[in-house]
Every structure is written in structure tokens, then in C-alpha cells.
Amino acid sequence: MIDVKLRSVSKRFSRGGDAAAVDDVSLTIAAGEFFTLLGPSGCGKTTTLRMVAGFAFPTAGQIHFGDQDVTRLAPNKRDAGMVFQNYALFPHMTVAQNVAYGLKVRKIGRAASAERIEQALAQVHLAGYGTRRIDQLSGGQQQRVALARALVIRPRILLLDEPLSNLDAKLREETRSEIRRIQREAGTTALYVTHDQAEAMAMSDRIAVMYGGKVQQVGTPHEVYHRPANAFVARFIGRSNVLELPVAEASADGLELRLPSGARIGIGAPEGHGLKSGDTALVSARPEQVRLAGPTADGALPGKVTGIEFTGMATNLTVDVAGDELMVSVVDAPDGIKIDDQVGLLLAPHRLWVVKP
């Protein structure tokens, strides 16, 4: 088990070109950790992964596997097992031959090789599939062959590039816990790339949220959800109402904000928030943490329902509060609620979080 460090890694594709695809990214992935790069397409997450794999070299910065500087090391010298988005299984080889490829390159003896292949296939629940051709496998099975092929070489780090994106929704949920189990059993450090925040939340020890080539926030799923560093993270992870509220009073770790109704609300804020009285604070409020009340309830923001969407699990409402559309998600919506109803919205102070713009 090794840790992986990225130090101020940048990548520009065109010489002296405009924007960097990856801009000054520094990350430490702890040994044995399941670490996820999460962000919308074009955010630089895949480029970062490819630099760790050695398919692209950083324009600046270093990458370390443990104590070894691998920044400009050829991909075949890295011992980094990768699962590709499209699996990249060799179509002219059987399942066993695919898994054997990395062992053959490493000149592992026939007997030891056969044992490791069998073990790897058993680990992904494909024992007995060795002689199958790739096109005889389902998408989920192909995905598991790719995983076995990457793990059988006992990589120093396992790289996964959106490995679930080609599976259907139900299989995707099954497979993600499966990948997590196998990674834990193998005890391998894993770097996972996805644009799917639910996937990232469910699987990761820690997540780095990326946007515009930069890391926006690194944290546990709980941290990035409940304490988003900025408005982008708040909106990208789950859904969030980002409110602009004037600051009435500021202290080192707390703020008093003035609601449109005139009432004041006291909330916690991260240290070094830098806001002072009279500033406008950006406050993130998750839809499921906004409570629905009568239009005249104490301390409630009065508003008018403009949209209703029943999803089974919850009812998602959009409520117009003094010209701003707020999202509200309630598990037990009052029967008969309909468009144009007047309602009040209650904000829970301990679930409001000040974010940077």
C-alpha cells in the first residue's frame, strides 16, 4: 500500500495556450484510501487521472507514488492498474488471456499465473468464465473482467475512469458496492473518476470536487455535502438553494443574518470567512432541510408555490419568495397542496452554511 501525492500539477495542451486543463492541483491520496475526483465534464478530472496513469505528462508539478517520483515515468513502468471507461478489453483474447496479459508482460511463471488468474476471476465472481470470448459477456461482466485484469498485477494504485457509466442504473448501484468490497479486500489505494455525485458520495472515503481545472474542495462525502466550500460545490453536490442574505453582525465563528422578513437568524460559519457587518453572505440551504409551514408561521419566509413534482419518496416544490425561486423537498407534503398556494418556509440555522462565491 502506498500513498500518492500530486504537487502543484498543471497541464496545458497547447503551448503557451489559454486555459490550463489542470491548474495547480495538489492532492494527497492516503494509502488504502478510496479517493474520488468528481466534477462536470471538462473539469480536468480525467486529465488528472491520465497523468497519474502516465498517458499524459504534467506541464508543471510532480507526482509521487510513495517515495518515487513518477512524474515523467512511462505508463508501463508505473504498476498502476487502470479500469477504462469502455473497459478496453482486448477483443481478440479470451477472458483468461485478457487477465493474463499483465502477468505475461511481467514474466510470471505459468503455474503462478494460472493461480492468480483463477483467484482474480473468483474475486469478481467470474470463476469458470476464463475461456469465454469478450463479446459473449454482458456489460457488467466485461466491467468485472476489466477490474480483474487491473487487480491481478497487484497494482500500487488502482485507477478507475468512470467505470460505471456504461451500465444501466440498477446494475450501477450493485456494482459500486461490489467495487468498493473488492478494493477493500485487495487493500489497494484507489483513484476514482466520475461526474456522478451520488456515485462519489456512496463509494468514496474522500472526494476532490473539481471545476475549471482547479480543485474546489477536498473532503469526506459528509463534509462536501454539508459544508460545501463554495457556491459551485453547493450546487454541484446534490441540489442547493444559495441565498444572498445581508450580514447584521459578524464574529469569528458565527454570523447574524437578516432574513427578508426582517427577522434575524444566527448561524455558524467557517473560520476566516472574512465577512463583516453590512456585507452580503452566500448561504447554502439544502431543499430537504427547508421546512414547510403555514404562511404566517413564526420566523417563516412567506412565499407562493410555483411548481410541484411528486417523486414518490418526496415532493419537490418550488416556492417563490420575494422574487427568488427556492427548492423545497418534503417527505410528507400536506394533502391537496397545489400551485399558487401561500406557504411559509422555515430555515434550520444549524443546517445553513456560508459558502464562498
Added chain:
Amino acid sequence: MSALAVNLNRRLREGAGSAWFPYLLVAPLALVLWGYVVQPMLATFVESVSEDGTANYAVFFSSSGVARASLFTSLFISLASVLLCGVVGVGMAFLLKRFAFPGRRLIEAFILVPAALPPLIGAIAFQLLYSDIGILPRALQQLFGAERPVLAFDDIAGVLVVHTFTMYPFFYLAASAALAGMDPSVEEAAYNLGAGRLRVWRTVLLPMLTPAMVSASLLVFMTSLASYTAPLLFGVSQTMTMQIYINRTNGDLPMASTYASVLGIVSILFLLLMRWYEGRRSYRSQSKGVAHQRREILNPFGRWLALAASILATLVLLAPVATIALVAFSEDGSWTSEVIPSAYTVENFITIFTDPKSLQPILNSVQMSLIATVGCVVIGVLIAYAVRRLNFRGRALLDMAVMISWALPGTVVAINLISAFSTGSTFSLGQALIGTFWIIPLAYFVRFLPMVFRSSSAALAVVDPTLEEAARNLGASWWRAFRTITLRLMLPGVIVGALLAFVHGVGEFVASVLIYTSSTVPISVAINNRMYSFELGTAAAYGMLQIVLIFVVMWFSSRLENGGRQAEQWTN
């Protein structure tokens, strides 16, 4: 040199990722293309102005004289060929792809046969069929008791017959592909909006076919311009290609080079035009809707008529091959004024295989073509890989250089090599190649490299680049990943390309006839010589060998790639 080799070796083992790795791979390829394609072309130009400066070029602007007449005749033949091929090719495509009638499959099976013939034997077949010594005019003469052969095609008309039969597939294949790729719902939408059938054809179908038609027109024009055997056999001496040949055999190399330069430049201009046009739009739709239904011909009279026409068309398509087969079994010198040869024998085939002097051309062709094919495969595959997979400055130039060697007429390729290698050069290791064995394999290499390149490139296009990355990720060196994954997966395409190059080498005539020596006579030149000495039977027997080889390879390739789409490669 060895330091470079060691370095290259190290690079191949370790990282193909560094920014300058591509240049290491590309440099030798670029050198080959420069040395054998581009630099000979420049040598030809230098040769053309070596004696009288630009005076040679002035003849093209003087109102009278051979040069201008030849240029105009060539252009006229090319233009007429485009029109004729367009009418026949598009007509056939509509008929076969849009209507169902008895005999349709019969025509479809044989539609590409005339075009697949090697250039010389193909032209000979048409000469033996339709010229004033041809079977059909003589048969009509006998039938009507006329004084002269009836409906004989000679001169330019003869050339146009050959061109139409051998080049209409450019239009046929392009139009068929365009019709197949067309979303039927677009046409249905037009009907739905109230347009009549004629209006739909005029306003929807034909406009949608335009891109395919323009590409096909350019191709036919270029191919006609490069055509040499048809004018040779039908005695049209005032064309560009014939003038190159005549000036070369008269020993006026500067004038031959002038014609070659002009023809070369025109060909490259057409190549550029074609590339520019192809880079624009196409109307292929992405929709996966139902395939277009063929209109069934239901009228009983129409069905009989269609069947009769189909059988007739099939006979016409097969007639050239049948003629060569027939003549191959005729006794040499036995066919004078009769409709068909009067005496038959298998002696011709025995002779060409047992008489050492007659066998030699076959051995020569096979050997020279094999050598060229090996070169084409090594260089063609690597260029395809470089152009498709590597990122380096000048990639477009490399691609362009290969396409130039495709665009240059065989006659021009031969003159280029004569200009460049009649004395020693760096690229011939200081030896003069003209008059040696090596010049013909070199010419075949230059002419057929694009075939291997294109077919390898097409094969590479469907090999996912991440497969190679996966191999690298699992620890394979670049060379190992290339060998065990990429090359392995593109192999069918490479084999098809190699077979194509080999077969075309065995059938090659146009360049060979300008550069062969008495000890390197290839099959096609032997055929030509036998025709001159009136040994038609033996000539046709040689031709039969080429034809059989082509059909065997065609069948094998179609099994290998199992798809009719490869058919277009054969129409060259």
C-alpha cells in the same frame, strides 16, 4: 546512426509518451516519402527545364501543335468519361437499389467485374470485343453482310467505351452508398407534404446525392486523365500520357518530363480539390430508421422485359472476361478475319509454364510485386499509425505525401523515378537504378503504398486507442503493445491492403512499360509484346492468370473482411 538506433530502441521500450517520440518514428517515414515520392517529382521538373528553360512549357500555349492538342484531348476524354460514367453509374444505382425485379441479384453479383480487370488486359478485352477487329462488329458485319465491321468503336470512342465500363463503378458505388445512407423518412416527409414523385426526385433525392456525385466526378476525371492503356490500344496518340510515352521512347526526356510535370500538377490540383470538397458537408443521416423498401415491378410485361435486360446486362458485364478466356485457348495466329478464333488448344498455358523464356515474366512479376508489397506493408502500416495515432507537427504533410503518390498517374511515377534515379542519388545508395532490377519494385512501391496505407488506416480507425493504453498500463512497452494489440487487431485490414498491392503489382503495366529491362519483363509487358507479334492466344493466357489471381484474392478478401464495402477498393 547506432546512437540513434540505441536511443530509438530505448524509446520503444520505455515511453512513447515523450513529446519527441513521434518524430523518431516519423523521421524515417518522412524520409522515404520525400526520397521516393516528392523529390523524384521535383527531379522531373528540373529535368523538364534542364535544356531549354521554360521553352518546353511554352508549347502548351501555342495555338497549334501536339502539346496543346494533347492537353485538350485528354481533358475532353476525361470530361466525356465523367458524363458517361455518371449516367451509367447513377442509373444503375437507382435501378438496383430502388427497384426489385427478376435478375437484379444477377447484375449485382457481377457489376464490378469489368472494373476489377488489370488495366492492360481489360483494355485488350474491350478491343477484342468492340473495335473493328472486335467480335461484336464482325458478327454484325457477317449478320448484315456489310463491307466493313458494323458499330465498331475506334479512336476516342473506343477509349470512352473502356473508360465507361471500367470507371462507372466510382459513380455506382458512391450513389449506392448515398442512397443507402439516406434517411428514408426525409423522402417520406416530402411525399407527406404533398410532393409528387418527380418533384421528390428533383428537389430531394438528386440534391442529396450531389456530394457523392461531385466526389465521384473528380475521381473519374483524375483516373481518365491518368489512363494510358486505353489510348494506347485504340491508337489515340495525342493524349498527355501517350505523349509522355512517345517522348520517352524517342529519347526526349526533357519533353517527357514537361508533360509529366503538367500532368502531375493537374492531378495534385484535383487531389486538393477533392480533399477540400470532402471536408465539407455530407448528407448521411444518423437516423436508424427502417431501410428503404425497393419498389417491386409488378407489371408482367415489365417483369419479362426486366429479366431479359438483366440477362443481357450480365452478359455484357461478363463478356470481357469471357473473351480473354476464349482467346486464351485459341492457337496463336489462328484468328484473322473470323468472328471468333477458329482453332483451339491448351498449348498456350503449357507454354507459359514450361518454356523458361515464357515463364520468366511470371516469375519477374511475382518477385517484383512481392518485394514492393513487403515495402508497402512496413511503411504503409507505420504511416497509418503515425497519421492516426501520433500527435506531431507535419502530420498533414505526411498524409498528403501518401495521397500524392496515389494521385500521380503511373506514367508520371515512372518518369519521376527515371529523372531521380538515372544517376546515383542518396536515396539509391549512390547507384543508378534505371536499367537495374530495383527500379520496377520501387515504382510498384510508390504506386501501391497508398492502398496499404488506406486499408490499414481504415482498419486502425475501428481499433479503440484505449486498448493500446490498457496494454501499456498493464506494463507492456510501446513496441509490445503495438505488436500484440494494435497491429494484431488491424491485421485483416493490413492483409487486404497487402493483397491489393500484390495483385495490382502483378497486373501493373503503365509504369513498367517505361522502365523495364530485358531481364525484368513483367507479365503485362509480355502481354503487350505478344500482342504486337500477333500471339493473341499466349497474350490472353497470361491475362487469364492475372484475372484468376484477382478473383481469388477478391474472394479471399471479402471472406476476410466479410462485407461488400471493400468492393470499392477494386475499382482502380
